Amino acid sequence: MTLLDQDSNSIAFVDVSKTFPTARGAVTALERLSFSIRRGEYACILGQSGCGKSTTANLILGLERPTSGFITVAGADPAREFARLRGRLGSVFQSDRLLPWRTAIANVRLPLEILKIPESSLTRRAAQWLKRLGLEGFEDSYPQQLSGGMRQRVALARALVPEPEILVLDEAFAHLDEVTSERLRIDFHRLSKETGKTVVHITHSIEEALMLGDRIFVLGKPGKLLAVIDDVVGKDRAELRSDILSHLQGAARHARKERSSIDRPGGRAAIGEEWAT
Amino acid sequence: MSVGGPIATVTGRGSSTAIDSAVPARAGATINIEGIGVLLGLAVIWQIASHYFPPFLFPPLRTIAATLVSTLRDPASLSTIGFTFVRIVISLGMTFILGSALGIAAALHSRTARALEPLIQLKQGVPGVCWIIFSILWFKGMETRIGFIVAIGTLPSFYYQAHDAVRGISLDLWQMVRAWRPTRWQMLVKLILPALRPALLTAWRINLGGGTRMVIMAELLAGVSGIGYQLRAAEEQFRMDAAIAWTVILVAFVLISDAILKWVERRLPIGALATQLTT
Numbered sequence: 209m210t211l212l213d214q215d216s217n218s219i220a221f222v223d224v225s226k227t228f229p230t231a232r233g234a235v236t237a238l239e240r241l242s243f244s245i246r247r248g249e250y251a252c253i254l255g256q257s258g259c260g261k262s263t264t265a266n267l268i269l270g271l272e273r274p275t276s277g278f279i280t281v282a283g284a285d286p287a288r289e290f291a292r293l294r295g296r297l298g299s300v301f302q303s304d305r306l307l308p309w310r311t312a313i314a315n316v317r318l319p320l321e322i323l324k325i326p327e328s329s330l331t332r333r334a335a336q337w338l339k340r341l342g343l344e345g346f347e348d349s350y351p352q353q354l355s356g357g358m359r360q361r362v363a364l365a366r367a368l369v370p371e372p373e374i375l376v377l378d379e380a381f382a383h384l385d386e387v388t389s390e391r392l393r394i395d396f397h398r399l400s401k402e403t404g405k406t407v408v409h410i411t412h413s414i415e416e417a418l419m420l421g422d423r424i425f426v427l428g429k430p431g432k433l434l435a436v437i438d439d440v441v442g443k444d445r446a447e448l449r450s451d452i453l454s455h456l457q458g459a460a461r462h463a464r465k466e467r468s469s470i471d472r473p474g475g476r477a478a479i480g481e482e483w484a485t
Numbered sequence: 486m487s488v489g490g491p492i493a494t495v496t497g498r499g500s501s502t503a504i505d506s507a508v509p510a511r512a513g514a515t516i517n518i519e520g521i522g523v524l525l526g527l528a529v530i531w532q533i534a535s536h537y538f539p540p541f542l543f544p545p546l547r548t549i550a551a552t553l554v555s556t557l558r559d560p561a562s563l564s565t566i567g568f569t570f571v572r573i574v575i576s577l578g579m580t581f582i583l584g585s586a587l588g589i590a591a592a593l594h595s596r597t598a599r600a601l602e603p604l605i606q607l608k609q610g611v612p613g614v615c616w617i618i619f620s621i622l623w624f625k626g627m628e629t630r631i632g633f634i635v636a637i638g639t640l641p642s643f644y645y646q647a648h649d650a651v652r653g654i655s656l657d658l659w660q661m662v663r664a665w666r667p668t669r670w671q672m673l674v675k676l677i678l679p680a681l682r683p684a685l686l687t688a689w690r691i692n693l694g695g696g697t698r699m700v701i702m703a704e705l706l707a708g709v710s711g712i713g714y715q716l717r718a719a720e721e722q723f724r725m726d727a728a729i730a731w732t733v734i735l736v737a738f739v740l741i742s743d744a745i746l747k748w749v750e751r752r753l754p755i756g757a758l759a760t761q762l763t764t
Contacts, residue, residue: 269660270664270666293666294666299661305657305660307662307676322665322675
Protein backbone atom coordinates (compact mmCIF):
# COMPACT_ATOMS: atom_id res chain seq x y z
CA MET A 209 0.00 0.00 0.00
CA THR A 210 1.40 3.40 -0.96
CA LEU A 211 0.75 6.76 0.66
CA LEU A 212 -1.45 7.78 -2.24
CA ASP A 213 -3.58 4.62 -2.28
CA GLN A 214 -6.96 6.33 -2.39
CA ASP A 215 -8.98 3.16 -1.85
CA SER A 216 -7.69 2.67 1.64
CA ASN A 217 -6.26 6.05 2.57
CA SER A 218 -8.32 9.05 3.44
CA ILE A 219 -5.47 11.49 4.02
CA ALA A 220 -1.91 11.39 2.74
CA PHE A 221 1.03 13.74 3.35
CA VAL A 222 3.97 13.20 1.02
CA ASP A 223 7.22 14.98 1.87
CA VAL A 224 5.30 17.97 3.15
CA SER A 225 7.27 20.94 4.43
CA LYS A 226 5.86 24.22 5.63
CA THR A 227 7.80 27.34 6.49
CA PHE A 228 6.46 30.70 7.60
CA PRO A 229 8.33 33.89 6.78
CA THR A 230 8.90 36.06 9.85
CA ALA A 231 10.86 39.22 10.58
CA ARG A 232 13.65 37.05 11.99
CA GLY A 233 13.78 34.76 8.97
CA ALA A 234 11.82 31.69 7.89
CA VAL A 235 10.44 29.44 10.63
CA THR A 236 10.02 25.78 9.78
CA ALA A 237 6.73 24.38 11.04
CA LEU A 238 6.85 21.04 9.22
CA GLU A 239 9.83 19.28 7.71
CA ARG A 240 9.37 16.60 5.04
CA LEU A 241 6.42 15.06 6.78
CA SER A 242 5.02 11.87 5.22
CA PHE A 243 2.20 9.77 6.60
CA SER A 244 -1.21 8.44 5.66
CA ILE A 245 -4.43 7.98 7.57
CA ARG A 246 -6.76 5.15 6.64
CA ARG A 247 -10.47 5.47 6.01
CA GLY A 248 -12.52 5.13 9.18
CA GLU A 249 -9.42 5.40 11.33
CA TYR A 250 -9.20 7.47 14.51
CA ALA A 251 -5.73 8.93 14.19
CA CYS A 252 -4.16 11.05 16.90
CA ILE A 253 -1.37 13.45 16.06
CA LEU A 254 0.54 13.96 19.27
CA GLY A 255 3.28 16.41 20.07
CA GLN A 256 4.43 19.25 22.25
CA SER A 257 3.46 22.87 21.69
CA GLY A 258 5.09 24.36 18.62
CA CYS A 259 5.78 21.10 16.82
CA GLY A 260 3.47 21.91 13.90
CA LYS A 261 0.32 20.07 14.99
CA SER A 262 -2.04 22.93 14.22
CA THR A 263 -0.23 23.61 10.96
CA THR A 264 -0.90 19.96 10.06
CA ALA A 265 -4.62 20.47 10.85
CA ASN A 266 -4.72 23.66 8.79
CA LEU A 267 -3.05 21.90 5.86
CA ILE A 268 -5.60 19.07 5.99
CA LEU A 269 -8.41 21.63 6.06
CA GLY A 270 -6.88 23.54 3.14
CA LEU A 271 -6.44 26.69 5.21
CA GLU A 272 -2.71 26.69 4.42
CA ARG A 273 -0.71 25.49 1.44
CA PRO A 274 2.45 23.42 1.88
CA THR A 275 5.74 25.07 0.96
CA SER A 276 6.76 21.81 -0.69
CA GLY A 277 5.41 18.29 -1.02
CA PHE A 278 1.78 17.43 -1.56
CA ILE A 279 -1.31 16.46 0.34
CA THR A 280 -4.42 14.55 -0.65
CA VAL A 281 -7.59 14.51 1.38
CA ALA A 282 -10.38 12.23 0.15
CA GLY A 283 -8.59 12.14 -3.21
CA ALA A 284 -8.35 15.91 -3.62
CA ASP A 285 -5.80 18.64 -2.96
CA PRO A 286 -7.41 20.40 0.02
CA ALA A 287 -6.05 23.87 -0.79
CA ARG A 288 -6.33 23.89 -4.56
CA GLU A 289 -9.50 21.84 -5.10
CA PHE A 290 -11.44 23.98 -2.68
CA ALA A 291 -14.98 23.29 -3.85
CA ARG A 292 -14.46 19.54 -4.36
CA LEU A 293 -14.15 18.92 -0.64
CA ARG A 294 -17.10 21.12 0.32
CA GLY A 295 -19.16 19.31 2.96
CA ARG A 296 -16.73 16.40 3.22
CA LEU A 297 -14.54 17.86 5.96
CA GLY A 298 -15.63 18.95 9.41
CA SER A 299 -13.52 20.66 12.02
CA VAL A 300 -13.56 21.48 15.71
CA PHE A 301 -10.93 23.79 17.13
CA GLN A 302 -9.57 24.46 20.59
CA SER A 303 -11.79 27.49 20.98
CA ASP A 304 -15.40 26.99 19.95
CA ARG A 305 -15.23 29.65 17.22
CA LEU A 306 -18.98 30.22 17.30
CA LEU A 307 -20.29 33.28 15.49
CA PRO A 308 -21.32 35.53 18.38
CA TRP A 309 -24.25 37.12 16.53
CA ARG A 310 -25.84 33.74 15.81
CA THR A 311 -27.83 31.62 18.22
CA ALA A 312 -26.73 28.06 18.97
CA ILE A 313 -29.03 26.61 16.33
CA ALA A 314 -28.06 29.25 13.76
CA ASN A 315 -24.39 28.39 14.38
CA VAL A 316 -25.12 24.71 13.78
CA ARG A 317 -27.03 25.63 10.62
CA LEU A 318 -24.01 27.46 9.15
CA PRO A 319 -22.38 24.54 7.27
CA LEU A 320 -25.77 23.44 5.94
CA GLU A 321 -26.44 26.95 4.66
CA ILE A 322 -23.07 26.91 2.91
CA LEU A 323 -23.96 23.54 1.39
CA LYS A 324 -27.28 25.06 0.25
CA ILE A 325 -29.34 22.40 1.99
CA PRO A 326 -33.06 23.17 1.50
CA GLU A 327 -34.47 25.45 4.17
CA SER A 328 -37.11 22.86 5.08
CA SER A 329 -34.55 20.49 6.60
CA LEU A 330 -31.95 23.01 7.81
CA THR A 331 -33.42 23.79 11.20
CA ARG A 332 -34.69 20.25 11.77
CA ARG A 333 -31.23 18.74 11.22
CA ALA A 334 -29.53 21.37 13.34
CA ALA A 335 -32.04 20.87 16.15
CA GLN A 336 -31.56 17.09 15.99
CA TRP A 337 -27.83 17.45 16.48
CA LEU A 338 -28.19 19.87 19.32
CA LYS A 339 -30.55 17.39 20.97
CA ARG A 340 -28.10 14.53 20.44
CA LEU A 341 -25.43 16.57 22.12
CA GLY A 342 -27.68 17.32 25.09
CA LEU A 343 -28.46 20.93 24.22
CA GLU A 344 -32.21 20.67 23.80
CA GLY A 345 -33.78 23.88 25.10
CA PHE A 346 -30.69 25.98 24.36
CA GLU A 347 -31.32 26.36 20.62
CA ASP A 348 -32.04 30.08 20.84
CA SER A 349 -29.23 30.94 23.25
CA TYR A 350 -26.35 33.07 22.06
CA PRO A 351 -22.80 31.72 22.57
CA GLN A 352 -22.06 34.14 25.40
CA GLN A 353 -25.10 32.83 27.22
CA LEU A 354 -23.65 29.31 27.30
CA SER A 355 -20.91 27.75 29.39
CA GLY A 356 -17.59 26.72 27.80
CA GLY A 357 -18.60 23.05 27.66
CA MET A 358 -21.94 23.86 26.08
CA ARG A 359 -20.31 26.09 23.48
CA GLN A 360 -17.91 23.30 22.57
CA ARG A 361 -20.89 20.95 22.18
CA VAL A 362 -22.45 23.44 19.79
CA ALA A 363 -19.16 23.46 17.87
CA LEU A 364 -19.23 19.65 17.78
CA ALA A 365 -22.83 19.69 16.54
CA ARG A 366 -21.79 22.18 13.85
CA ALA A 367 -18.95 19.89 12.77
CA LEU A 368 -21.19 16.82 12.64
CA VAL A 369 -24.38 18.23 11.11
CA PRO A 370 -23.28 18.08 7.45
CA GLU A 371 -22.21 14.44 8.04
CA PRO A 372 -18.64 14.88 6.76
CA GLU A 373 -16.42 11.93 5.90
CA ILE A 374 -13.45 13.37 7.75
CA LEU A 375 -13.33 15.23 11.02
CA VAL A 376 -10.35 17.26 12.16
CA LEU A 377 -10.18 18.04 15.87
CA ASP A 378 -7.49 20.52 16.85
CA GLU A 379 -7.10 20.29 20.65
CA ALA A 380 -10.89 20.31 20.71
CA PHE A 381 -11.24 19.32 24.36
CA ALA A 382 -8.08 20.96 25.65
CA HIS A 383 -9.42 23.96 27.50
CA LEU A 384 -12.48 22.35 29.05
CA ASP A 385 -12.63 21.23 32.65
CA GLU A 386 -11.62 17.63 33.19
CA VAL A 387 -15.11 16.21 33.77
CA THR A 388 -16.65 17.91 30.73
CA SER A 389 -13.67 17.11 28.58
CA GLU A 390 -13.72 13.42 29.59
CA ARG A 391 -17.42 13.11 28.89
CA LEU A 392 -17.13 14.83 25.51
CA ARG A 393 -14.15 12.66 24.55
CA ILE A 394 -16.04 9.45 25.29
CA ASP A 395 -19.19 10.64 23.55
CA PHE A 396 -17.33 11.87 20.51
CA HIS A 397 -15.22 8.74 20.18
CA ARG A 398 -18.29 6.51 20.33
CA LEU A 399 -20.08 8.69 17.81
CA SER A 400 -17.20 8.68 15.36
CA LYS A 401 -16.88 4.89 15.58
CA GLU A 402 -20.63 4.37 15.15
CA THR A 403 -20.63 6.52 12.03
CA GLY A 404 -17.36 5.20 10.57
CA LYS A 405 -15.76 8.60 10.18
CA THR A 406 -12.10 9.23 9.64
CA VAL A 407 -10.93 11.36 12.54
CA VAL A 408 -7.70 13.32 12.82
CA HIS A 409 -7.36 14.35 16.42
CA ILE A 410 -4.58 16.80 17.18
CA THR A 411 -3.57 16.68 20.82
CA HIS A 412 -0.70 17.33 23.20
CA SER A 413 -2.07 14.88 25.75
CA ILE A 414 -0.52 11.39 25.71
CA GLU A 415 -3.42 10.10 27.79
CA GLU A 416 -5.98 11.47 25.34
CA ALA A 417 -4.13 9.95 22.39
CA LEU A 418 -3.90 6.56 24.10
CA MET A 419 -7.54 6.67 25.11
CA LEU A 420 -8.93 7.60 21.68
CA GLY A 421 -6.49 6.77 18.91
CA ASP A 422 -6.35 3.67 16.72
CA ARG A 423 -2.94 4.97 15.65
CA ILE A 424 -0.78 7.69 17.10
CA PHE A 425 1.56 9.85 15.08
CA VAL A 426 4.19 11.39 17.32
CA LEU A 427 5.52 14.72 16.06
CA GLY A 428 8.68 16.41 17.28
CA LYS A 429 10.09 19.88 16.67
CA PRO A 430 10.24 21.19 14.01
CA GLY A 431 7.35 19.25 12.52
CA LYS A 432 9.16 15.94 12.12
CA LEU A 433 7.45 12.58 12.42
CA LEU A 434 9.21 10.82 15.31
CA ALA A 435 7.17 7.63 15.49
CA VAL A 436 3.94 5.96 14.48
CA ILE A 437 2.30 3.80 17.14
CA ASP A 438 0.14 1.22 15.35
CA ASP A 439 -2.76 -0.74 16.77
CA VAL A 440 -2.99 1.13 20.02
CA VAL A 441 -6.13 -0.69 21.12
CA GLY A 442 -5.30 -3.77 23.21
CA LYS A 443 -1.70 -2.83 23.89
CA ASP A 444 -0.33 -2.11 27.34
CA ARG A 445 -0.88 1.60 27.91
CA ALA A 446 1.95 2.07 30.39
CA GLU A 447 4.39 0.57 27.93
CA LEU A 448 3.07 2.74 25.08
CA ARG A 449 3.22 5.81 27.30
CA SER A 450 6.86 5.25 28.15
CA ASP A 451 7.60 4.51 24.48
CA ILE A 452 6.02 7.84 23.40
CA LEU A 453 7.78 9.72 26.18
CA SER A 454 11.14 8.31 25.18
CA HIS A 455 10.55 9.47 21.59
CA LEU A 456 9.56 12.97 22.74
CA GLN A 457 12.43 13.24 25.25
CA GLY A 458 14.92 12.00 22.65
CA ALA A 459 13.70 14.65 20.22
CA ALA A 460 13.94 17.33 22.90
CA ARG A 461 17.54 16.28 23.73
CA HIS A 462 18.42 16.36 20.03
CA ALA A 463 16.90 19.85 19.66
CA ARG A 464 18.90 21.10 22.68
CA LYS A 465 22.09 19.70 21.20
CA GLU A 466 21.39 21.41 17.88
CA ARG A 467 20.75 24.70 19.64
CA SER A 468 23.97 24.48 21.63
CA SER A 469 25.99 23.72 18.47
CA ILE A 470 24.49 26.83 16.85
CA ASP A 471 25.37 28.92 19.91
CA ARG A 472 29.01 27.67 20.03
CA PRO A 473 31.62 29.90 18.33
CA GLY A 474 31.76 28.71 14.74
CA GLY A 475 28.58 26.72 15.16
CA ARG A 476 26.54 28.83 12.78
CA ALA A 477 29.32 28.74 10.20
CA ALA A 478 29.52 24.98 10.49
CA ILE A 479 25.81 24.65 9.92
CA GLY A 480 26.06 27.08 7.01
CA GLU A 481 28.68 24.85 5.42
CA GLU A 482 26.47 21.83 5.93
CA TRP A 483 23.57 23.59 4.15
CA ALA A 484 25.90 24.68 1.37
CA THR A 485 26.77 21.10 0.63
CA MET B 486 -25.91 9.00 9.70
CA SER B 487 -27.54 7.40 12.66
CA VAL B 488 -26.49 7.50 16.23
CA GLY B 489 -28.24 6.15 19.20
CA GLY B 490 -30.06 8.67 21.33
CA PRO B 491 -28.65 11.63 23.13
CA ILE B 492 -24.95 11.04 23.56
CA ALA B 493 -24.39 13.45 26.33
CA THR B 494 -26.11 15.54 28.88
CA VAL B 495 -25.47 19.00 30.17
CA THR B 496 -25.76 20.17 33.68
CA GLY B 497 -29.39 21.08 33.34
CA ARG B 498 -30.90 24.52 33.50
CA GLY B 499 -28.50 25.41 36.25
CA SER B 500 -26.48 27.06 33.53
CA SER B 501 -29.02 29.84 33.45
CA THR B 502 -26.86 31.54 36.07
CA ALA B 503 -24.12 31.74 33.48
CA ILE B 504 -26.67 32.99 30.97
CA ASP B 505 -27.92 35.73 33.22
CA SER B 506 -24.48 36.93 34.12
CA ALA B 507 -23.34 36.91 30.50
CA VAL B 508 -26.09 39.20 29.25
CA PRO B 509 -24.81 42.76 29.29
CA ALA B 510 -27.03 45.04 31.28
CA ARG B 511 -28.66 47.77 29.20
CA ALA B 512 -28.79 51.14 30.77
CA GLY B 513 -32.28 52.41 31.31
CA ALA B 514 -33.25 55.86 30.02
CA THR B 515 -32.63 58.62 32.55
CA ILE B 516 -33.83 62.21 32.42
CA ASN B 517 -31.01 64.74 32.18
CA ILE B 518 -32.31 67.28 34.68
CA GLU B 519 -29.18 69.45 34.44
CA GLY B 520 -29.34 69.61 30.64
CA ILE B 521 -33.03 70.50 30.68
CA GLY B 522 -32.30 73.17 33.28
CA VAL B 523 -29.65 74.80 31.05
CA LEU B 524 -32.00 74.78 28.04
CA LEU B 525 -34.80 76.34 30.09
CA GLY B 526 -32.35 78.96 31.37
CA LEU B 527 -31.36 79.82 27.78
CA ALA B 528 -35.03 80.13 26.81
CA VAL B 529 -35.63 82.54 29.69
CA ILE B 530 -32.58 84.65 28.69
CA TRP B 531 -33.78 84.66 25.07
CA GLN B 532 -37.27 85.77 26.10
CA ILE B 533 -35.81 88.60 28.22
CA ALA B 534 -33.53 89.63 25.31
CA SER B 535 -36.55 89.75 22.99
CA HIS B 536 -37.94 92.62 25.09
CA TYR B 537 -34.81 94.74 24.56
CA PHE B 538 -33.71 93.82 21.00
CA PRO B 539 -35.53 94.04 17.64
CA PRO B 540 -37.34 90.87 16.38
CA PHE B 541 -34.78 90.24 13.58
CA LEU B 542 -32.23 89.61 16.34
CA PHE B 543 -34.25 88.02 19.16
CA PRO B 544 -37.88 87.30 18.20
CA PRO B 545 -40.12 86.29 21.14
CA LEU B 546 -40.45 82.57 21.78
CA ARG B 547 -44.17 82.77 21.05
CA THR B 548 -43.41 84.10 17.52
CA ILE B 549 -40.84 81.36 16.92
CA ALA B 550 -43.34 78.71 18.05
CA ALA B 551 -46.06 80.18 15.81
CA THR B 552 -43.69 80.19 12.80
CA LEU B 553 -42.68 76.60 13.56
CA VAL B 554 -46.29 75.45 13.71
CA SER B 555 -47.27 77.32 10.54
CA THR B 556 -44.20 75.88 8.75
CA LEU B 557 -45.18 72.36 9.77
CA ARG B 558 -48.77 72.97 8.61
CA ASP B 559 -47.86 74.48 5.26
CA PRO B 560 -47.79 71.85 2.44
CA ALA B 561 -45.12 73.81 0.54
CA SER B 562 -42.88 73.86 3.63
CA LEU B 563 -43.45 70.16 4.21
CA SER B 564 -42.36 69.43 0.66
CA THR B 565 -39.25 71.57 1.31
CA ILE B 566 -38.51 69.47 4.41
CA GLY B 567 -39.14 66.32 2.38
CA PHE B 568 -36.71 67.47 -0.35
CA THR B 569 -33.92 68.01 2.13
CA PHE B 570 -34.46 64.80 4.06
CA VAL B 571 -34.72 62.68 0.92
CA ARG B 572 -31.48 64.30 -0.29
CA ILE B 573 -29.74 63.50 2.99
CA VAL B 574 -30.96 59.89 3.09
CA ILE B 575 -30.30 59.13 -0.59
CA SER B 576 -26.88 60.82 -0.63
CA LEU B 577 -25.82 59.12 2.58
CA GLY B 578 -27.27 55.80 1.45
CA MET B 579 -25.37 55.83 -1.82
CA THR B 580 -22.16 56.95 -0.13
CA PHE B 581 -22.63 54.24 2.49
CA ILE B 582 -22.87 51.57 -0.21
CA LEU B 583 -19.87 52.92 -2.11
CA GLY B 584 -17.71 53.65 0.94
CA SER B 585 -18.43 50.31 2.61
CA ALA B 586 -17.82 48.39 -0.60
CA LEU B 587 -14.49 50.14 -1.12
CA GLY B 588 -13.57 49.62 2.55
CA ILE B 589 -14.33 45.90 2.36
CA ALA B 590 -12.45 45.56 -0.94
CA ALA B 591 -9.44 47.41 0.49
CA ALA B 592 -9.44 45.25 3.62
CA LEU B 593 -9.50 42.07 1.55
CA HIS B 594 -7.05 43.12 -1.19
CA SER B 595 -3.91 44.99 -0.21
CA ARG B 596 -3.41 46.29 -3.77
CA THR B 597 -6.86 47.90 -3.70
CA ALA B 598 -5.97 49.46 -0.33
CA ARG B 599 -2.70 50.80 -1.71
CA ALA B 600 -4.48 52.21 -4.78
CA LEU B 601 -7.18 53.95 -2.72
CA GLU B 602 -5.03 55.29 0.08
CA PRO B 603 -3.63 58.36 -1.77
CA LEU B 604 -7.12 59.33 -2.97
CA ILE B 605 -8.56 59.15 0.54
CA GLN B 606 -5.61 61.12 1.96
CA LEU B 607 -5.94 63.74 -0.80
CA LYS B 608 -9.62 64.16 0.06
CA GLN B 609 -8.85 64.49 3.75
CA GLY B 610 -6.36 67.27 3.04
CA VAL B 611 -8.79 69.48 1.07
CA PRO B 612 -11.12 71.66 3.20
CA GLY B 613 -14.85 70.88 2.89
CA VAL B 614 -15.75 74.32 1.59
CA CYS B 615 -13.40 73.83 -1.40
CA TRP B 616 -15.39 70.77 -2.43
CA ILE B 617 -18.59 72.86 -2.35
CA ILE B 618 -17.00 75.39 -4.70
CA PHE B 619 -15.72 72.60 -6.96
CA SER B 620 -19.19 71.05 -7.09
CA ILE B 621 -20.77 74.38 -8.06
CA LEU B 622 -18.22 74.80 -10.86
CA TRP B 623 -18.26 71.19 -12.05
CA PHE B 624 -21.94 70.26 -11.89
CA LYS B 625 -24.98 72.02 -13.23
CA GLY B 626 -27.70 70.01 -11.50
CA MET B 627 -28.52 70.73 -7.86
CA GLU B 628 -28.94 67.08 -6.93
CA THR B 629 -25.62 66.12 -8.49
CA ARG B 630 -23.87 68.88 -6.55
CA ILE B 631 -25.40 67.76 -3.27
CA GLY B 632 -24.69 64.08 -3.96
CA PHE B 633 -21.07 64.94 -4.76
CA ILE B 634 -20.57 67.07 -1.65
CA VAL B 635 -22.10 64.50 0.69
CA ALA B 636 -20.17 61.65 -0.96
CA ILE B 637 -16.88 63.51 -0.67
CA GLY B 638 -17.57 64.50 2.93
CA THR B 639 -18.74 61.18 4.33
CA LEU B 640 -17.13 58.53 2.14
CA PRO B 641 -13.84 58.34 4.08
CA SER B 642 -15.68 57.64 7.32
CA PHE B 643 -17.70 54.77 5.80
CA TYR B 644 -14.54 53.53 4.08
CA TYR B 645 -12.40 53.47 7.22
CA GLN B 646 -15.13 52.02 9.43
CA ALA B 647 -15.74 49.15 6.99
CA HIS B 648 -12.03 48.64 6.36
CA ASP B 649 -11.09 48.51 10.02
CA ALA B 650 -14.05 46.33 10.95
CA VAL B 651 -13.14 43.72 8.32
CA ARG B 652 -9.49 43.79 9.40
CA GLY B 653 -10.68 43.37 12.98
CA ILE B 654 -12.59 40.13 12.38
CA SER B 655 -10.90 37.43 14.40
CA LEU B 656 -8.64 35.08 12.45
CA ASP B 657 -10.32 32.20 14.30
CA LEU B 658 -13.67 33.11 12.78
CA TRP B 659 -12.18 33.55 9.31
CA GLN B 660 -10.62 30.10 9.50
CA MET B 661 -13.72 28.47 10.93
CA VAL B 662 -15.95 29.77 8.14
CA ARG B 663 -13.32 29.13 5.46
CA ALA B 664 -12.94 25.53 6.63
CA TRP B 665 -16.53 24.98 5.42
CA ARG B 666 -15.40 26.10 1.97
CA PRO B 667 -17.92 28.81 1.25
CA THR B 668 -18.10 30.73 -1.99
CA ARG B 669 -16.88 34.34 -1.87
CA TRP B 670 -20.47 35.54 -1.79
CA GLN B 671 -21.25 33.23 1.14
CA MET B 672 -18.14 34.48 2.96
CA LEU B 673 -19.46 38.00 2.50
CA VAL B 674 -23.02 37.36 3.67
CA LYS B 675 -22.30 34.79 6.38
CA LEU B 676 -19.26 36.39 8.00
CA ILE B 677 -18.17 39.79 6.74
CA LEU B 678 -21.44 41.72 6.57
CA PRO B 679 -22.84 40.49 9.91
CA ALA B 680 -19.49 41.26 11.54
CA LEU B 681 -19.57 44.77 10.07
CA ARG B 682 -23.01 45.74 11.36
CA PRO B 683 -21.93 47.51 14.56
CA ALA B 684 -19.17 49.46 12.80
CA LEU B 685 -21.45 50.52 9.97
CA LEU B 686 -24.16 51.63 12.36
CA THR B 687 -21.56 53.73 14.15
CA ALA B 688 -20.50 55.20 10.80
CA TRP B 689 -24.13 56.08 10.06
CA ARG B 690 -24.48 57.79 13.41
CA ILE B 691 -21.27 59.76 12.85
CA ASN B 692 -22.16 60.71 9.29
CA LEU B 693 -25.78 61.60 9.84
CA GLY B 694 -24.95 64.93 11.48
CA GLY B 695 -22.09 65.61 9.08
CA GLY B 696 -24.16 64.66 6.02
CA THR B 697 -27.03 66.86 7.16
CA ARG B 698 -24.69 69.83 7.61
CA MET B 699 -23.24 69.30 4.13
CA VAL B 700 -26.63 69.07 2.44
CA ILE B 701 -27.79 72.24 4.21
CA MET B 702 -24.55 74.02 3.29
CA ALA B 703 -24.92 72.98 -0.35
CA GLU B 704 -28.58 74.11 -0.43
CA LEU B 705 -27.61 77.35 1.29
CA LEU B 706 -24.83 78.20 -1.14
CA ALA B 707 -26.07 76.72 -4.37
CA GLY B 708 -29.65 75.56 -3.93
CA VAL B 709 -33.02 76.66 -5.20
CA SER B 710 -34.99 74.39 -2.87
CA GLY B 711 -34.71 72.66 0.49
CA ILE B 712 -34.18 73.80 4.07
CA GLY B 713 -30.81 75.37 3.29
CA TYR B 714 -32.43 77.51 0.62
CA GLN B 715 -35.19 78.53 3.08
CA LEU B 716 -32.53 79.49 5.64
CA ARG B 717 -30.92 81.74 3.03
CA ALA B 718 -34.31 83.28 2.25
CA ALA B 719 -34.92 83.87 5.99
CA GLU B 720 -31.54 85.58 6.26
CA GLU B 721 -32.28 87.80 3.23
CA GLN B 722 -35.66 88.79 4.74
CA PHE B 723 -34.24 89.29 8.28
CA ARG B 724 -36.63 86.57 9.55
CA MET B 725 -34.85 85.19 12.60
CA ASP B 726 -38.03 83.37 13.70
CA ALA B 727 -38.13 81.46 10.39
CA ALA B 728 -34.39 80.68 10.58
CA ILE B 729 -34.84 79.26 14.06
CA ALA B 730 -37.97 77.29 13.07
CA TRP B 731 -36.08 75.65 10.18
CA THR B 732 -33.11 74.97 12.45
CA VAL B 733 -35.38 73.30 15.03
CA ILE B 734 -36.78 71.04 12.29
CA LEU B 735 -33.24 70.09 11.25
CA VAL B 736 -32.15 69.34 14.80
CA ALA B 737 -35.30 67.26 15.32
CA PHE B 738 -34.49 65.27 12.16
CA VAL B 739 -30.94 64.52 13.32
CA LEU B 740 -32.08 63.56 16.84
CA ILE B 741 -34.93 61.35 15.61
CA SER B 742 -32.64 59.65 13.06
CA ASP B 743 -30.01 59.05 15.73
CA ALA B 744 -32.66 57.61 18.05
CA ILE B 745 -33.77 55.25 15.27
CA LEU B 746 -30.17 54.12 14.70
CA LYS B 747 -29.72 53.58 18.44
CA TRP B 748 -32.91 51.53 18.45
CA VAL B 749 -31.60 49.42 15.55
CA GLU B 750 -28.30 48.99 17.41
CA ARG B 751 -30.16 47.74 20.48
CA ARG B 752 -32.03 45.24 18.31
CA LEU B 753 -28.74 43.67 17.14
CA PRO B 754 -28.07 40.22 18.56
CA ILE B 755 -26.31 40.63 21.87
CA GLY B 756 -23.18 38.99 20.50
CA ALA B 757 -22.84 41.27 17.50
CA LEU B 758 -20.64 43.71 19.34
CA ALA B 759 -18.28 40.92 20.38
CA THR B 760 -17.23 40.25 16.78
CA GLN B 761 -13.83 41.77 17.01
CA LEU B 762 -12.12 39.11 19.05
CA THR B 763 -8.41 38.80 19.39
CA THR B 764 -6.76 37.00 16.54
